[in-house]
Amino acid sequence: MTESYNRLQGRVIGIAIAAALGGFLFGFDTAVINGAVNALAGEFALETGLTGFSVSSALIGCAIGAWFAGTAANRYGRIPVMVAAAVLFLVSAIGSGLAFGVWDLIAWRVVGGFGVGAASVIAPAYIAEVSPARVRGRLGSLQQLAIVSGIFTALLSNAWLAQIAGGSAEILWFDMQAWRWMFMAEAVPAIVYGVMALRLPESPRFLVARGEYDKASQVLLDFTGETDVNLKIEQIRVSLEREDRESMADLRGSSFGLRPIVWVGILLSVFQQFVGINVIFYYSTTLWRSVGFDESTALLTSVITSVINIATTIVAIMLVDRVGRRKMLLVGSVGMTLALGAMALAFSFGELATGADGSQSVELGPPWSIVALLGANLFVVFFGATWGPLVWVLLGEMFPNRIRASALAVAAAAQWVANFAISTTFPAMADIGLTFAYGFYTFFAALSFFFVLWKVPETKGMELEDMQG
Numbered sequence: 001m002t003e004s005y006n007r008l009q010g011r012v013i014g015i016a017i018a019a020a021l022g023g024f025l026f027g028f029d030t031a032v033i034n035g036a037v038n039a040l041a042g043e044f045a046l047e048t049g050l051t052g053f054s055v056s057s058a059l060i061g062c063a064i065g066a067w068f069a070g071t072a073a074n075r076y077g078r079i080p081v082m083v084a085a086a087v088l089f090l091v092s093a094i095g096s097g098l099a100f101g102v103w104d105l106i107a108w109r110v111v112g113g114f115g116v117g118a119a120s121v122i123a124p125a126y127i128a129e130v131s132p133a134r135v136r137g138r139l140g141s142l143q144q145l146a147i148v149s150g151i152f153t154a155l156l157s158n159a160w161l162a163q164i165a166g167g168s169a170e171i172l173w174f175d176m177q178a179w180r181w182m183f184m185a186e187a188v189p190a191i192v193y194g195v196m197a198l199r200l201p202e203s204p205r206f207l208v209a210r211g212e213y214d215k216a217s218q219v220l221l222d223f224t225g226e227t228d229v230n231l232k233i234e235q236i237r238v239s240l241e242r243e244d245r246e247s248m249a250d251l252r253g254s255s256f257g258l259r260p261i262v263w264v265g266i267l268l269s270v271f272q273q274f275v276g277i278n279v280i281f282y283y284s285t286t287l288w289r290s291v292g293f294d295e296s297t298a299l300l301t302s303v304i305t306s307v308i309n310i311a312t313t314i315v316a317i318m319l320v321d322r323v324g325r326r327k328m329l330l331v332g333s334v335g336m337t338l339a340l341g342a343m344a345l346a347f348s349f350g351e352l353a354t355g356a357d358g359s360q361s362v363e364l365g366p367p368w369s370i371v372a373l374l375g376a377n378l379f380v381v382f383f384g385a386t387w388g389p390l391v392w393v394l395l396g397e398m399f400p401n402r403i404r405a406s407a408l409a410v411a412a413a414a415q416w417v418a419n420f421a422i423s424t425t426f427p428a429m430a431d432i433g434l435t436f437a438y439g440f441y442t443f444f445a446a447l448s449f450f451f452v453l454w455k456v457p458e459t460k461g462m463e464l465e466d467m468q469g
Contacts, residue, residue: 022119027150061113070409086194332386
């Protein structure tokens with residue numbers, strides 16, 4: 001009995017990991033720009049506004065990819081959408097590495113964004129739909145673990161390539177600069193993801209919706225350990241038939257045009273981004289150079305920060321099905337507020353310095369440089385252990401079966417729009433003052449506490465068929 005149970009556990013963990021590889025590419029694609037941004041600004045003579053747009057341009061594609069992924073997944077299945085995302089990642093990696101100007105680079109980044117957006121919708125939905133309720137939180141957290149692992153790998157790859165070349169703008173192999181190889185390195189995990197996606201079983205909920213009950217029964221039997229497959233099939237079928245054929249119209253309700261649960265998902269996504277987490281991962285190299293680090297040390301510091309992110313995500317995986325989603329989010333909100341507040345305070349003591357080229361930057365001396373460094377890493381600790389993974393867990397499981405893919409698509413699209421807004425505006429906000437920027441993020445971290453307290457439901461241990469809209 002134990003051997004059979006372990007085998008089933010191994011199978012469902014295996015397919016969850018394979019599905020979460022989309023999250024790895026999601027993290028890699030969004031973070032790879034970190035090590036290349038300074039070289040890009042020099043290569044293409046970019047001013048502040050265009051630099052911000054080139055960093056965040058992929059997020060436009062992310063929002064579009066997320067919006068359409070739900071509809072595509074409902075029509076064609078979860079697996080074909082994963083394969084399509086892998087192809088988009090591959091094309092973007094090669095195109096970005098061979099870009100001849102900033103605008104065609106932006107175009108290739110948008111193409112990659114389509115893949116990121118699709119993966120951000122499909123992976124949490126698929127993992128939730130193939131996971132037993134007792135471990136769904138842990139398996140859903142694999143999405144965030146994959147994302148932060150992708151971020152880490154991108155930052156480590158960037159640091160390694162820059163070190164070999166002597167700088168991100170220096171020539172490396174085949175007469176191409178290191179920053180080009182940073183982008184093209186993504187081709188390897190893209191191919192791996194596509195191959196693994198082709199070997200995954202289709203979601204049993206999708207198969208039931210298509211009337212393919214025998215295939216759905218086999219997936220449930222092989223991967224979830226259901227003892228009464230016929231009863232589970234019937235429960236899924238009934239939950240799917242509570243409403244008519246799914247469309248975006250099913251998301252409508254009395255609360256400003258949408259169902260309340262859809263608004264909860266949208267606002268969870270917005271708060272996750274408005275605390276400024278991606279400013280740390282997109283601009284951290286530039287940020288640490290402003291406090292006195294050289295490029296090599298700044299890249300290494302970014303790698304260390306991403307390792308902390310991975311470690312705290314593992315903590316979240318261990319706790320989520322024991323402690324519950326709401327409690328962990330509340331603790332995370334408090335911790336992020338304190339850490340971001342410390343950063344805002346530290347940068348208020350910064351001094352404006354003018355470089356040899358006439359550019360201006362904020363420089364911090366001791367002890368405030370240490371306060372900023374500790375504040376940034378404590379922020380990553382609290383985010384990585386709570387809001388990072390748990391938002392994806394909740395988005396994958398909190399919606400009723402009938403609207404899950406569509407509602408997740410809307411929530412994920414909102415997340416990418418919020419990410420775009422934060423990432424694009426950071427250079428301009430930093431020009432006003434880093435205290436202003438981090439004060440803004442502190443405000444939303446504090447506000448997120450009250451949102452969770454008043455509006456976010458606890459879903460620990462609930463079956464997907466019991467989720468109410």
